[in-house]
Amino acid sequence: MVEARAVRFGILPMAVLGTLVAGCGTQRAGEAAAPGTPSRSASAVATPSTPVDLPCPGESPTPAPSKPAGPSKPAAQPGDHYAENHGFMVPVPLHGRQRCDGLAAVTRIRHALEPLRKRGDFDPASTRSALTHLGYATAKVQSYQDGPTGVGFLVDASPMCLEGTMNSRTTEADAFGGYPDHFGCDQPSGGH
Secondary structure, three states, X not given: OHHHHHHXXXXXXXXXXXXXXXXXXXXXXXXXXXXXXXXXXXXXXXXXXXXOOOOOOOOOOOOOOOOOOOOOOOOOOOOOOHXXXXXXXXXXXXXXXXXXXXXXXXXXXXXXXXXXHXXXXXXXXXXXXXXXXXXXXXXXXXXXXXXXXXXXEEEEEOOEEEEEEEEOOOEEEEEEOOEOOEOOOOOOOOOO
16 A cells, blocks of 8 residues: 555656646647737747947947957957957946946046146056045055056946056046956956
């Protein structure tokens, strides 16, 4: 009797599993649904989408495509896994409200550093001071010499990162959302 009960209880899970494996319904891929039966519309199917970035204050209605922050990498050749193996070094772009906040922060940084650039003050300490006067925490601001007449900077303004350079010709700055699988704003040196 115990053995018969065990067999009956074993059959129920197998029947449920069989139903799940077989699928629910009779419609096959590529076939139209029978009249009167509900069907899944194309809009109900979950598909990855690219975020739509609306113009931020001060931008034209059709913003230019945003360029990725950081140095560009050479295009991968077929069979070359460079892009795949170095994907951890590609900055995460900002979208939506964070993108607008990033553009505003970049504008503030350029305005704060422009007087230093015009004076030819490319001392990392001066750059750091100008950035901390914008309200960024001293511990979150890095500045460093970038060539003989230039300075680079990196600001961890979580949830965004601000990075750029300043030299006698120009002040460049970008905002991005960090790096995949990496905590912090500094570019990771090792990946998977």
